[in-house]
Amino acid sequence: MKLTIERAALLRALGHVQSVVERRNTIPILSNVMLKAEKGKLSLAATDMDIEIVERVPAQVSRDGATTAPAHTLYDIVRKLREGAQIELDAGSDRGSMTLRSGRSTFTLQCLPPEDYPHLAGGELPHTFQLTASELKQLIDRTRFAISTEETRYYLNGIYFHATRSNEMPVLRAVATDGHRLARVEMMCPEGAAGMPGVIVPRKTVGELRKLIDENEGEIGLALSETKIRFAFGEATLTSKLIDGTFPDYDRVIPTGNDKILEVDCKTFAEAVDRVATISTEKSRAVKLSLDKNTLVLSATSPENGTATEELEVRYNAAPMEIGFNSRYLLDIAEQIEGEGVQFAMSDAASPTVVRDTADPSALYVLMPMRV
Amino acid sequence: MALVRLCRDCGAEPPEVARRCAQCGSTRLVAHPELGALAIAHIDCDAFYASIEKRDDPTLADKPVIVGGGKRGVVAACCYVARLSGVRSAMPMFKALRLCPDAVVIPPDMAKYKAAGREVRRLMEETTPLVQPLSIDEAFLDLTGTDILHKGPPARTLGLLARRIEREVGVTVSIGLSYNKFLAKIASDLDKPRGFAVIGRAEAESFLAPRPVGLLWGVGAALQRRLAADGITTIGQLRAYREQELVGRYGSIGRRLYRFARGEDDRRVDPDAPTKSISSETTFAQDTGDGALIEAELRPLCAKVAQRLVAAGLAGTTVTLKLKTADFRIRTRAHRLDRPTQRAEVLLETALLLLARELDGTRFRLVGIGADGLVPGREADPPGLFDQQLGLGSASISSSRALIVKSL
Numbered sequence: 001m002k003l004t005i006e007r008a009a010l011l012r013a014l015g016h017v018q019s020v021v022e023r024r025n026t027i028p029i030l031s032n033v034m035l036k037a038e039k040g041k042l043s044l045a046a047t048d049m050d051i052e053i054v055e056r057v058p059a060q061v062s063r064d065g066a067t068t069a070p071a072h073t074l075y076d077i078v079r080k081l082r083e084g085a086q087i088e089l090d091a092g093s094d095r096g097s098m099t100l101r102s103g104r105s106t107f108t109l110q111c112l113p114p115e116d117y118p119h120l121a122g123g124e125l126p127h128t129f130q131l132t133a134s135e136l137k138q139l140i141d142r143t144r145f146a147i148s149t150e151e152t153r154y155y156l157n158g159i160y161f162h163a164t165r166s167n168e169m170p171v172l173r174a175v176a177t178d179g180h181r182l183a184r185v186e187m188m189c190p191e192g193a194a195g196m197p198g199v200i201v202p203r204k205t206v207g208e209l210r211k212l213i214d215e216n217e218g219e220i221g222l223a224l225s226e227t228k229i230r231f232a233f234g235e236a237t238l239t240s241k242l243i244d245g246t247f248p249d250y251d252r253v254i255p256t257g258n259d260k261i262l263e264v265d266c267k268t269f270a271e272a273v274d275r276v277a278t279i280s281t282e283k284s285r286a287v288k289l290s291l292d293k294n295t296l297v298l299s300a301t302s303p304e305n306g307t308a309t310e311e312l313e314v315r316y317n318a319a320p321m322e323i324g325f326n327s328r329y330l331l332d333i334a335e336q337i338e339g340e341g342v343q344f345a346m347s348d349a350a351s352p353t354v355v356r357d358t359a360d361p362s363a364l365y366v367l368m369p370m371r372v
Numbered sequence: 373m374a375l376v377r378l379c380r381d382c383g384a385e386p387p388e389v390a391r392r393c394a395q396c397g398s399t400r401l402v403a404h405p406e407l408g409a410l411a412i413a414h415i416d417c418d419a420f421y422a423s424i425e426k427r428d429d430p431t432l433a434d435k436p437v438i439v440g441g442g443k444r445g446v447v448a449a450c451c452y453v454a455r456l457s458g459v460r461s462a463m464p465m466f467k468a469l470r471l472c473p474d475a476v477v478i479p480p481d482m483a484k485y486k487a488a489g490r491e492v493r494r495l496m497e498e499t500t501p502l503v504q505p506l507s508i509d510e511a512f513l514d515l516t517g518t519d520i521l522h523k524g525p526p527a528r529t530l531g532l533l534a535r536r537i538e539r540e541v542g543v544t545v546s547i548g549l550s551y552n553k554f555l556a557k558i559a560s561d562l563d564k565p566r567g568f569a570v571i572g573r574a575e576a577e578s579f580l581a582p583r584p585v586g587l588l589w590g591v592g593a594a595l596q597r598r599l600a601a602d603g604i605t606t607i608g609q610l611r612a613y614r615e616q617e618l619v620g621r622y623g624s625i626g627r628r629l630y631r632f633a634r635g636e637d638d639r640r641v642d643p644d645a646p647t648k649s650i651s652s653e654t655t656f657a658q659d660t661g662d663g664a665l666i667e668a669e670l671r672p673l674c675a676k677v678a679q680r681l682v683a684a685g686l687a688g689t690t691v692t693l694k695l696k697t698a699d700f701r702i703r704t705r706a707h708r709l710d711r712p713t714q715r716a717e718v719l720l721e722t723a724l725l726l727l728a729r730e731l732d733g734t735r736f737r738l739v740g741i742g743a744d745g746l747v748p749g750r751e752a753d754p755p756g757l758f759d760q761q762l763g764l765g766s767a768s769i770s771s772s773r774a775l776i777v778k779s780l
Contacts, residue, residue: 150710173619179756253757276535282751352757368757371750 001037001065001091005057007081007102011044012215013055014075016236016359017046020053020208021071030235032068034117035098037061043091051205052120053212055236066089066114069098077107085320091228092169100164119241119257125230126208129192132278133213136220138229139174141212142185142363145332147203148178155245159206162198163189164246170194173249181329182250182366183336197226200243207246212236253351258345260318263358274312276300277327279308287327288372292320300327323349324372376407380531380568383524402527406551406572411516411526412641414548415534418565420509421449424488425478440465445655450481452565455561459639460546460632464700485509490540499533502641508559514641531568536551550576554589562737578637581608588632590625598622599667607611607633646746647684651677651692653740659698661735663727663769671722673741678716681743685751687712688743691722698736703730706744714752719743724769731769 017033025031034045042059045052071135073097081087091098100107132140140159148156160175170189201209212233213220223231230239255285261372277285281302290297292317299309323346335343339359346353377386379393392399395765398409417423421439421570426432436454440447447468450459471473494559496503499522502514515526527549546567555571562569571579585607586596592661594658602621606612610633612617618626631637652673661702662667681687692706705726713719723741 148710151707152725179758180754182709248758248761253760277394282747350755351389366757368755370754 001035001089002063003037003042003059003061003069004086005042007057007078007083007085007087009057010087011075011078011210013044013057013236014041014071014078016055016212016215017044018071018075019211020046020048020051022048023072029068029116029118030071030110032037032069032112032117033074034066034069034114034116034251037089037092042341047118048104048119049118049173050202051208051240053208053236053238061119065091068099068117069109069111070215074100074246078146078182082107087368104230117167120241121226122227123228124229125225127192127196127225128221128223129190129196130219130221131190133220133233134181136186137210137213138362139172139185139187140206140213142336143174143183143201143337144206144210146176146178146181146183146365149174149203150363151179153179155200155243155247158200158202158243160198160200160247161196161249163193163196165190175247176180177248177250179365180326181333182253183333184250184254184361184365185363187264187362193222195299196249197223198246199224199226199229199248201229202240202243205238209238211285212238216346223356227359253352254352254364255345255347256352258347259322260291260353261342262289262296262317262346263341264344265298265340266334266337267310267340269342272298272312273327273330276308276310279305280327281305285327286370286372287330288322288324290320290322291316291318293317315316321346321349322372323353324370325353326366326370330369333367336363337363373464375523376405377401377403377528378407378527378531381535383528383532384579385528397669398569401529402568402570404572405683406529406574407527407549407570408525410549410551410572411514411518412550412552412556413511413513413515413526413530414553414560415496415511415530415545416548416560416564417537418544418546419449419451419455420489421480422454422478422486423543426451432476435453438472438475438477439480440468440477441479441655450475451603473509488543492537492543492545495533495537495540499529502643504643504645505642512513512556512641522621527570534568542681550677552635553639553641554632554637555635556590558587575637580607580635581611582657583607584616585610585629588629590628595622595625607655647686649692649742649744649746650677650680650684650686650688651694651740651742652680653694653738655696655738656736656747659735659737661731661733662733666727666736666739666771667724669739670727670741671720673739674716674719674723677719677741677743678714679767680745681714681752682749684741684748687714687749688719689745689747690743691719691726692742692744693723693726693730694738694740694742695727695736698735698737700737705730708745711754712745712747712751715745728769731739 016116038045040061041056043056045054068176082369085102088101098109136229143159156177164173164188171186172193173186175184211232216233223230227242229242266302273287276298277287279288279302281304288299294314296307296312296314301307333355337357339357341358343356343358344353349369353367357366379398381398382396384393384395386394409540422437425437437451438454439449443466447461447463448492449461454472454475455489459468459472476503496513500513500515500518504512515529519525530547534547539546544566546564548556548569550556550571551573559569559571585591585599599709610629615630618630655670686769690706690708692704692723707722707726719741
């Protein structure tokens, strides 16, 4: 294999694939990136056996071929080369090493044979549909904060995507929960998605996916089976295993009869919560909401620090009540609300509360109150 | 400063050098120039469990006594007669019995030791309110400002306290007296058993200089190896380095190393020092690598830790699994919970997840479970959305092993 490539193009592609490579690997070849030159393109691939990213970039290929080189080292070298530099990659006939030349710099990297590089066998991915980058971004951003990190609840360690019906309309839904809060976002079901099985996309995949979305506009092609999912962005493709578990029946925990309705300006509310929570020393950062006719008093107490209260003008016409929440959770939700107003539908201090953007029915959040 | 002398048995202050106390005839005299000025003490009961057994059965008085669990356990405590044969606490029982075949082995009676420990603590607390217990049988005491109350300097008060513990509880103690906690703790070990050792300000640095760094609080085997690799084996060698150098090389412990090497320690004797972790462990009847057998041992341990968390009004945010391999290597594995817990099922579920990763054919002799990162109990186990749907208590080692395969 022999080729010449512009630094910026190589750096960008390496940046995408190398982040999949784990820092510590028991299988040596998993520390490497697979490099393959053919037909005027360099294809780069990396995997951790659960996720695989493949990206193709144009290059001046003078000899087709393939090798695998240490991903993080190669990335660091390319990163440190001068902007605008041309880079020559040359894996000779012995293939045990690859030479990288740029200007007056020469590096020789230890390589492993490309035949040994594992591939995440795609298998049949029968369900295919298209989403725009901004649609997928919305589905991810408004749910990912609620993904559980608790490994004993492995089936909550990802975003659950499934097709269902909402108000008689077919929708595609993304749901994430850590058991104490839940985020549900839906959109019109894209063509081809209606028959898809419900799938749980793991947290790490969501993170890698999110980086790729940021650098790609336009359409993303999705293809999935019950065990794998693939996202195709122009020249980059991300394939991932799915979490082998059953997502809980989340519909049952979304209350429908909550009749104590609070409406408040989202920005004012978030700023006040943030201020009041400063006093709280507990890990849970509890904030108490005391509601009376058209007034909301936010308060926090800490045995060590003292107390904080702040009064807000709100819309509230139900019976007076007090309810406590984790302030972090309130702020996470507020951050995802783009409209001006946020609506809380409550029942009592011990039952789940439903939070919505007053201007946007596509997203819904459920919060479990805290004892305060 | 004038030399101060003290008789540890009657509290008399002999005016001049003498072999015996003029008042009571005791030979247990201490003399130290700073004796009147030092007020921080570390009191450590001598071979506590074994001493209690000897107290309760006078026929054991001159026999080697080992307290510990069965042939496979370890030595929990051994009397000074047994120590003559080389027996040490924490030594595996088989090894102890090889060294001292005629030892009388007594299974531990924790309830009895706890009762005696409480008695000792009560006598300490009658002496000064500033008692910081470290375990059932040792504590730091700060006697600053008690001179008027006890009509004498702290050294004399301590001598009398030691005698009172002997008479009322029936066990002996060793006392270390100095001007800070770290030196007091070192001192209590110098003259065991029934000792009284003093480290004053004047000699602290020269006393410490030739001693191994392992003597310092917080310097365990791992740090000792790192220090040795850098050519530091004695405390005196530490003094060649600036504070920033030590912090740069060894992290925050570096600050402590710098100060300790100069005999400085500004930690207070804190009677309310919070509990840092609650744990429980057990040694198996036979070494095993079988997950199901280890799980069976873990269940009651988790229940016990949960009970103790509830009793103490605390909740754990981190679960720590401890395993000791058949060749006595210790593995500890920790998992941070999303939310604090005091429930046995959560402890077990988490412990099993950690355990499943360690089942690689290695045979283990001990398992332990601990809850760390303790927070007030009212923060424990907040109600969740799926509490009814996702029942707890169904975890088993086989489901945990499957789970590791499933989680990406």
